[in-house]
Every structure is written in C-alpha cells, then in structure tokens.
Amino acid sequence: QVQLVQSGAEVKWPGASVRVSCKASAYTFNDHYVNWVRQAPGQGLEWMGIINPFSGSATYAQRFQDRVTMTRDTSTSTVYLDLSSLRFEDTAVYYCARMGISYYLDYWGQGTLVTVSS
Amino acid sequence: QSALTQPRSVSGSPGQSVTISCTGTSSDVGYYNYVSWYQQHPGKAPKLLIYDVSKWPSGVPDRFSGSKSGNSASLTISGLQAEDEADYYCCSYAGSYSYVFGSGTKVTVL
Numbered sequence: 001q002v003q004l005v006q007s008g009a010e011v012k013w014p015g016a017s018v019r020v021s022c023k024a025s026a027y028t029f030n031d032h033y034v035n036w037v038r039q040a041p042g043q044g045l046e047w048m049g050i051i052n053p054f055s056g057s058a059t060y061a062q063r064f065q066d067r068v069t070m071t072r073d074t075s076t077s078t079v080y081l082d083l084s085s086l087r088f089e090d091t092a093v094y095y096c097a098r099m100g101i102s103y104y105l106d107y108w109g110q111g112t113l114v115t116v117s118s
Numbered sequence: 119q120s121a122l123t124q125p126r127s128v129s130g131s132p133g134q135s136v137t138i139s140c141t142g143t144s145s146d147v148g149y150y151n152y153v154s155w156y157q158q159h160p161g162k163a164p165k166l167l168i169y170d171v172s173k174w175p176s177g178v179p180d181r182f183s184g185s186k187s188g189n190s191a192s193l194t195i196s197g198l199q200a201e202d203e204a205d206y207y208c209c210s211y212a213g214s215y216s217y218v219f220g221s222g223t224k225v226t227v228l
Contacts, residue, residue, distance in 0.1 A: 035217065037164075044121065044222040045156070045164065045207050050215050059215045061119070095163060103152035103211035104169035111163055 002026045004034075004096050004109035011115045017084040020112045022096030029077040030054040033099040036070065036081045038092040039111075046092075050099065051079055086116045122147065122208055122220035129226040130198045138223045140191040140208030146218055148189035152211035155184055155193045159204045167206075168193060195225070203227045 007021040022034065036048040049060035051070040058070040069082040079096060094112045097105035123141040130136040140147065140155075147153055153171045156164035166175050168184035171191065181196045191210075195202055208220035 033215070037219070045158075045209075045219040046121075047209075047217040047219055050217075061216065097164075100166075100169065102170050103150070103217070104154035104166060105156070105164075105209070106166050106169075106175060108163040108165070 002098065002107045004098060004107055006094075006096060006109040006112045009113040009115070011117060012086050014086055014088060014116055014118055016086050016116075017082060018086060018114050020081045020083075020094050020096075020114065022079045022081070022109050024077045024079070024098070027098075029074060034072075034079045035097045035099060035105055036068075037095045037097055037105070039095070040089070040092040043092075048081070048094075053077075053079065083114075086114075088116050090114065091116045119146075119212060119216065119218045122210060122218055124206075124208060124220040124223045126221075127224045127226065129228055130195075131228045132198055132200065134198050135194060135196045136198060136225060137195075138193045138206055138208075138225070140193070140210075140220045142189050142191075142210050142218070144189055146210040146212040147186065147191055150211045150213070151186065153184065153186055153191040154209045155182070156207045156209065157202075157204050158207065164207065198227055200227050 003025045035050045051058040053072045072079045096109040098107040100106035128136045155168040158164040171186045172184040
C-alpha cells in the first residue's frame with residue numbers, strides 16, 4: 001500500500017525556518033514526482049511546488065520562489081520542504097502528495113501543522 | 119496564478135444530484151485535459167475523486183462524474199449520500215509542472 005508519512009507538528013517564531021519531511025513507501029520512489037500543498041486554517045488548498053525525485057530538480061509556485069526549497073534523499077525515499085522567513089500567515093497544514101502517471105495527485109501524506117507564533 | 123473559481127457552497131437532499139463548477143482560463147482548464155477533483159472531510163487529507171477530467175481512480179464510485187467545456191470543468195455527484203458532505207476542490211495542470219487549485223466548494227446534504 002503506497003504511503004506518504006510526514007513529520008510531526010512544528011511551532012516556529014516569525015522569521016524562523018521550518019523543515020517538513022515526507023517519507024514514501026511501497027512504490028518506486030524515483031518514478032513519481034512529489035508535490036507540496038498547503039492549507040491555512042479554514043482556507044482552501046494552495047499548490048507550493050513539485051520535485052522530481054530522480055533528478056532532484058524542483059519547480060516552485062511564483063509566490064514562494066524566494067523562500068522555499070524542496071529536496072530529496074533517495075537513500076531513504078524522503079522528500080523535504082524547507083520554508084524560510086516564516087510569517088504568521090504561513091500557519092497552515094502542509095501536505096505532500098504524489099503525482100500519478102498523469103497530472104494528478106493520487107496519494108497524500110497525513111499533513112503537518114506548522115504554527116507560526118510569537 | 120489565480121485560484122480557479124468554484125461556488126462557495128452547494129446543497130442537496132439525499133438521492134438528488136448536485137453539480138460543482140470550476141472556472142479557469144485558456145492557460146489551464148481550457149488548455150489541458152488534466153483537471154482533477156478532490157474530496158476533503160474535516161481534519162483529513164484530500165482524496166482523489168476524478169482525474170484527467172472524467173476518469174475514476176480505483177475504488178471511487180461512479181456516482182461522481184466529471185466533465186469539461188471550454189475554460190470550465192464540472193463535478194456531478196449523483197444519488198447524494200450523507201457521507202458526501204465534505205469540501206471539494208478542482209485542480210488543473212497549468213504547464214511546466216505547475217498546478218492551480220480551485221477555491222473549494224462545501225457540499226451540504228440536507
């Protein structure tokens with residue numbers, strides 16, 4: 001059974017950085033791109049970017065270009081989301097989601113709550 | 119990239135049909151046949167319902183159906199059931215490995 005298991009909740013100060021991990025299992029890691037999607041409290045889904053686990057190359061949504069980095073570790077089948085210069089409005093649940101054989105997101109992680117608070 | 123436009127809410131009685139619209143542009147919904155739909159219950163991760171405009175992943179009942187015309191896509195839920203009460207999001211591929219989600223629609227079963 002394909003699974004994406006994410007790291008636990010985080011509480012960060014404004015201006016800090018956060019790293020969220022997403023460990024994949026039960027499929028060939030290199031064969032599927034992984035997306036990151038976030039959801040602020042009471043709000044909709046927002047696409048943040050995508051990483052190719054084979055090459056490590058990533059594409060980011062324009063509004064996050066200067067603050068986000070997506071990386072992967074093929075030895076552990078894990079992808080990482082790093083978000084810097086955190087603001088209160090970055091408080092959200094962050095999801096990783098696998099891209100299927102076409103352009104859709106077929107398996108999702110359980111979500112990681114990141115709270116930015118002073 | 120602006121969010122795709124969905125109605126904030128739709129409602130229906132059990133057994134009825136409801137349709138959720140999703141309006142984009144000629145650069146996303148109108149250009150690519152890669153519209154997908156997701157169901158999200160409170161506190162849960164989204165679940166894939168429809169992909170490539172009108173295809174079903176394994177395990178999704180055919181009460182859920184998708185279509186597209188021009189810059190707009192639609193999700194129809196037939197034979198509405200209590201467990202269909204949830205938030206629904208459309209999503210379109212927008213080229214160069216980028217995506218845009220819809221604003222989300224809350225479905226209420228009366």
